[in-house]
Amino acid sequence: xxxxxxxxxxxxxxxxxAGAATGLAQQTSxxxxxxxxxxxxxxxxxxxxxxxxxxxxxxxxxxxxxxxxTNATIRPMAGAGTRQIDLKxxxxxxxxxxxxxxxxxxxxxxxxxxxSVLSDDDVIIRVLExxxxxxxxxxxxxxxxxxxxxxxxxxxxxxxxxGRNYEYALRGNGNYGRGGLDPxxxxxxxxxxxxxxxxxxxxxxxxxxLRDVFVSVLMNQLAIERSREVFPTTDINPFAEGGANxxxxxxPFQTPMRWMFQDVVMRDRRKQLKEIExxxxxxxxxxxxxxxxxxxxxxSNLQVFRELDQAGEMPVRNMWTWNWRPDYFFxxxxxxxxLATRAGVGTDYLWNGGGIIAIGSQCTQAEPLPTSxxxxxxxxxxxxxxxxxxxSPGSVNAKLLxxxxxxxxxxxxxxxxxxxEIDNILSVIVxxxxxxxxxxxxxxAKRHGLDHTVMWPRPDQIxxxxxxxxxxxxxxxxxxxxxxxxxxxxxxxxATWVVPKKRLVENGIYTSLEVDRALPTTDLxxxxxxxLPLITRRAWDGKVYAPEQAVDRQTALxxxxxxxxxxxxxxxxxxxxxxxxxADFVVLDRDYLTxxxxxxxxxxxxxxxxxxxxxxxxxxxAREAGMSPAGAMVELGPARNW
Numbered sequence: 229x230x231x232x233x234x235x236x237x238x239x240x241x242x243x244x245x246a247g248a249a250t251g252l253a254q255q256t257s258x259x260x261x262x263x264x265x266x267x268x269x270x271x272x273x274x275x276x277x278x279x280x281x282x283x284x285x286x287x288x289x290x291x292x293x294x295x296x297x298t299n300a301t302i303r304p305m306a307g308a309g310t311r312q313i314d315l316k317x318x319x320x321x322x323x324x325x326x327x328x329x330x331x332x333x334x335x336x337x338x339x340x341x342x343x344s345v346l347s348d349d350d351v352i353i354r355v356l357e358x359x360x361x362x363x364x365x366x367x368x369x370x371x372x373x374x375x376x377x378x379x380x381x382x383x384x385x386x387x388x389x390x391g392r393n394y395e396y397a398l399r400g401n402g403n404y405g406r407g408g409l410d411p412x413x414x415x416x417x418x419x420x421x422x423x424x425x426x427x428x429x430x431x432x433x434x435x436x437x438l439r440d441v442f443v444s445v446l447m448n449q450l451a452i453e454r455s456r457e458v459f460p461t462t463d464i465n466p467f468a469e470g471g472a473n474x475x476x477x478x479x480p481f482q483t484p485m486r487w488m489f490q491d492v493v494m495r496d497r498r499k500q501l502k503e504i505e506x507x508x509x510x511x512x513x514x515x516x517x518x519x520x521x522x523x524x525x526x527x528s529n530l531q532v533f534r535e536l537d538q539a540g541e542m543p544v545r546n547m548w549t550w551n552w553r554p555d556y557f558f559x560x561x562x563x564x565x566x567l568a569t570r571a572g573v574g575t576d577y578l579w580n581g582g583g584i585i586a587i588g589s590q591c592t593q594a595e596p597l598p599t600s601x602x603x604x605x606x607x608x609x610x611x612x613x614x615x616x617x618x619x620s621p622g623s624v625n626a627k628l629l630x631x632x633x634x635x636x637x638x639x640x641x642x643x644x645x646x647x648x649e650i651d652n653i654l655s656v657i658v659x660x661x662x663x664x665x666x667x668x669x670x671x672x673a674k675r676h677g678l679d680h681t682v683m684w685p686r687p688d689q690i691x692x693x694x695x696x697x698x699x700x701x702x703x704x705x706x707x708x709x710x711x712x713x714x715x716x717x718x719x720x721x722x723a724t725w726v727v728p729k730k731r732l733v734e735n736g737i738y739t740s741l742e743v744d745r746a747l748p749t750t751d752l753x754x755x756x757x758x759x760l761p762l763i764t765r766r767a768w769d770g771k772v773y774a775p776e777q778a779v780d781r782q783t784a785l786x787x788x789x790x791x792x793x794x795x796x797x798x799x800x801x802x803x804x805x806x807x808x809x810x811a812d813f814v815v816l817d818r819d820y821l822t823x824x825x826x827x828x829x830x831x832x833x834x835x836x837x838x839x840x841x842x843x844x845x846x847x848x849x850a851r852e853a854g855m856s857p858a859g860a861m862v863e864l865g866p867a868r869n870w
Contacts, residue, residue, distance in 0.1 A: 256356065257584045258289070259287075259288070260811075262286050262320060263313070263315055265284060265286075265315030265318055265319070267282065267284065267296055267320045267805060268320065268713065268820075268821065269281040269322070269805040270663070270786060270789050270804045271804045271805070273799070275733055275734075277782040279785065284302075285297060285298060285299050286811075290781075291811055291839035291841070292807075292808060292810055292811055292839075295565040296808060311834075314484055314852065314853075318834070319816045319820055320815050321501065321787070322596075322813055323516065323518025323802070324517050324792075325796060326519075326792070327641075327741065327742060327792050328680065328701050328703065328742040329512075329517070329520040329521070330522040331508045331512050332743075334747065335508025336439070337389075337440075337746055337748075338511065338581065339353070339357075339385045339387060340865060341748075344863075345507070346504075351383045352377055353385050353387070354370055356389065359391070360362060360396050360421075363388050363738050364421050364422070367386075367433070371384070371427075371430050371431065372430065375431050379840065383435050383451075383493050384431060385493060386439065387439050388416045388440045388441070389749045393750060393752060394745060396412055396414070408577050415440060417439065417444045419778050421445060422438065424447070428450075435447070436451055437451050445484040445485050447484070454492055471491070491527060491528045501528065501532055504534040504538055505533070506543065510543045510860035510866075511843045512747075513543050513838065513843045514836065514860065514862070514865070515753050515754045516833040516836055518813075518814070518837075519545035519547070519792070519793075519812065520544065520545075521581055523549075524549070524551070524552075530548070533578055533613070537575055539575050543838065544800065544838055545812070546578050546579075547581035548580055549582070550583030551583060551584050551641075552572075552764075554632070555628065565636075568636045569636055581640055581641065582639060582640040583638070584641055584642045584678075585619075585629050586644065588618060588644020588649040588678075589616055589619075590616070590646040591618075593651075593717070593721070594683070594718040596717050597716075597718065617646070617649050620652055621652065627700040630659065633664070634660040634664045636664070638675060638677075639676045640699070640795075641677075641679060643679055644680060646683055647686050649684075650685065654689070654692055656693075657696070664847055668695060676697075677698065678699070678701070679701040679702050680701065680708075680742065681701070681725075682714075682726060683722060684725055690731065693735075693737050694735055698735060699739070699740070702739055702740070702741070702762075702787075703727065703743065703744050704728060704762050705742075705743060707726060707727050707766075708761050710755075711773035712767050720774075723774050724774040724777060727773060729783070729784075739786040740792035741792060743758045753829075753831070755829060760786045760825070762779050762787065762828075763780065763825055764825065789803050807847060810838075810839050811840040813839050814837075815836075817831065817834050834870065842858055844859035845858040846862060846870035847867075847868065
């Protein structure tokens, strides 16, 4: 009963203002004209390389695109109060849309943001930014120093970065490549290099959390006990290496990187958390991101984002998706109905897009090559075998998925990387939809969407994806990280299943862009980390994998803009620069369409506007336009020098 009361309180907390936010203070601008530019509107959404209209000038009023056209046509529209910006030939593209991102996870490891809001009087924060080996060597002294600085009972929070180019991250998604191809890559906080017992001994009077900048967290006993004050079911995850991760009720597994900082460390610091989250979204606007989709994961994220939205302070747009305790909430018909019919409901800055049950697994039909040198590492294979599927027929997850889809739910934002898991999920979606009496057209209208496309779709899965309108989000970083290990373990055929954008586009299947990495801790950006790999198919080892799945730069831009808007259920409002749509756009420092392909990695975003409001403005363009520089990346990060 205690746990049920706790869960009920959480849901009431989150849903109390579910319908209250109606954009009371929307972030819109007055008149603005941009001229002497190359305005790439991407107003042709077809599955071709044609980007549509390219104009010289654009007129924005009250947050929306009013006109696009020539300088001669647009400039005379200026009134006395119209701000005019001479682009001097610069390129403007629609705002970038990421369909599987969670900035709150990455904000929680962005040192400059945390330290701008929190001092040592609040939380003892230390960031170790060298190689894993150097960080491990420096850690004992750094922890001792943090303990000396901390008051009894005060939180100590360590962040271990993974290299300015993410070079120390595990190569591959999940287990693909773990401990394998790149000897530089290992996780310093997986419970093997530093143990919980060491933390307990070194900091007996302080809760300690160690966090890498991907998904691993290690806590001492005091931190676990503090976590149980917020989430009573906190326990050690038996599937984690070294027992490093924890979960909430185990359904689905929720590593504490999802909520430990926000809901536990910052439990009594909501105003500071709100500012941290706002700055984090502003930082991502500095990469050109104007909208994104993701599971919200932590109750505090829902609360803080709703508060930002109601105050008109959301820097970018967010389609959020449900992923919290379906085993509990789906058992209640009222709650199941509410969740299943919530897609699309919200404001212009924060709306629901559907939900998932549990993250998908890496199970695959592919057979490992007998010659693979990674076969000696059984941990690489155990989760790829078909018997490890989380949505296997008759499983709890499959049953919950059936209930949700049959009730009318949109299944979307699912992390999954294995082709066999996709087979299982598609089978349930189709069966549940048929049992609900849906036609093919009605199933397509749901726009179910699955993410990552690491080892899917196989060519034979394309017809069912197309028949039922299943959207396929994809992450260019998986081409970079996962391709070498997948080629080594499964061979060339499976390598062509890694983010196969060409296959999807040629078959008219909506596909979109992800990053899903802590970019603020690196020198990477959206263009270099995820968009360029779609074009080059080049991995971390310098080799090109499955070149036949490469797309041209025009198609890549569609993937990052208009097709992502379809995934977010907002293609009529965002994704292209057409009259009547929101003025979500970015100004680039070089011409994306004509520069050498490799130079795409060096693109910098000089301005980002969301609903016509400038949320990121680099100093160079600010000086030219007679405006003040703006945005967290300018104030706290590298863009201060742009």
